[in-house]
Amino acid sequence: MLVISLVAVIKLLLLFLAFMLLGTVGFIMASFRNKVPFVPTPKRIIRMMVDMAGIQPNERICDLGSGTGRIIFTAAKKNKQNLVVGFEKSFTLRLISKFWLWVRPWLKKRVRIIEADFFNLDLFDYNVIFCFLTPEAMRSLAPKFQTLKPGSRLISYMFPLEDTQNFQEAIEHVGDKDSIYYYKKVS
Ligand SMILES: C[S@@+](CC[C@H](N)C(=O)[O-])C[C@H]1O[C@@H](n2cnc3c(N)ncnc32)[C@H](O)[C@@H]1O
Secondary structure: HHHHHHHHHHHHHHHHHHHHHHHHHHHHHHHHOOOOOOOOOOOHHHHHHHHOOOOOOEEEEEEOOOOOOOOHHHHHHHHOOOEEEEOOOHHHHHHHHHHHOOOOOHHHEEEEEEOOOOEEEEEEEOEEEEEEEOHHHHHHHHHHHHOOOOEEEEEEEEEEEOOOOOEEEEEEEEOOOOOOEEEEEEO
């Protein structure tokens, strides 16, 4: 009897895991219909991006399209005197990142996950902006990046700014195809 119920529990668990896996794959595939799909930045790259940003106490940090919150949580854990904001359009991804925030209650005071379309944001108040978008999104956001305060940094994984006027630029090649682009507003 006990053996049967154990087998039943294992079967149910496997079924649940299969559903979760299918759901995740389905969600990621569906997100490719969006202009900027959901593709998480690798953890190693995130650590490099956060280090490159040279975050100072009290600077405001944001991630444009924060996905499941990987970048914002890494930035908030490493920099304990900063407000870190994730702007995300997708309800599901906001829900997942809010779950991760719920399991890290000590970050609640400094981390915000906000429903927003990053094309409509005012970025002036942010000192450090992280993003992993697409070439088209970088092009559309370029006028907004020009409104940043001098000294603000933009750190983009994979996709560069085409027009680097008013920015000091640095590029870190991290693999054959991967690069991190760093821009510091100079005027
Ligand atoms: C390539 S993923 C990067 C996710 C996360 N920043 C990371 O590095 O793991 C791009 C994210 O932008 C979000 N996104 C796409 N268009 C958006 C928009 N207009 N406003 C806000 N978020 C958007 C997607 O849902 C997705 O989570």
